[in-house]
Amino acid sequence: MKLILAFALLFSAVVSANEVTDQQSAYVEGANCVQVGQNESITGGLIGGGVGAVGGALVGSLFGKSGKSIGALAGGLGGAAYGASGSKVYNCSVMARLRNNEKVLVTKQTDRVIQQGETMGVVKLSNGFWQAI
Numbered sequence: 001m002k003l004i005l006a007f008a009l010l011f012s013a014v015v016s017a018n019e020v021t022d023q024q025s026a027y028v029e030g031a032n033c034v035q036v037g038q039n040e041s042i043t044g045g046l047i048g049g050g051v052g053a054v055g056g057a058l059v060g061s062l063f064g065k066s067g068k069s070i071g072a073l074a075g076g077l078g079g080a081a082y083g084a085s086g087s088k089v090y091n092c093s094v095m096a097r098l099r100n101n102e103k104v105l106v107t108k109q110t111d112r113v114i115q116q117g118e119t120m121g122v123v124k125l126s127n128g129f130w131q132a133i
Helices: 002-017 042-084
Strands: 020-039 087-097 103-110 119-125 130-132
Touching (some): 020 103, 087 119, 103 119
Antiparallel strands (some): 020 087
């Protein structure tokens, strides 16, 4: 989360130093995204583990006493892993096609991988560079 805020502040500083001269949506022709961080949550792991253990025990009880124990253990481990996983942070380099078929390379930090075929907002700054929004 701190990394996202840092990039947001950097983007706002760049935009404030350069005036926006054009804004439009662009078609993503290709993207290369690299995971640069992950927000982990201990609380999420504890809650996920508890809910998973209860759910696993309920389902496992259909298979007897040993099924209940195995179900609780498996559900608890799976729930804890899922709950602690948190959100991921990606830096993406995107080749985008504008309305006039001009291609521009922009970067964007996001919590998901950007896919070909999506549309995204871009702005042109007074310095001539395009930036994803």
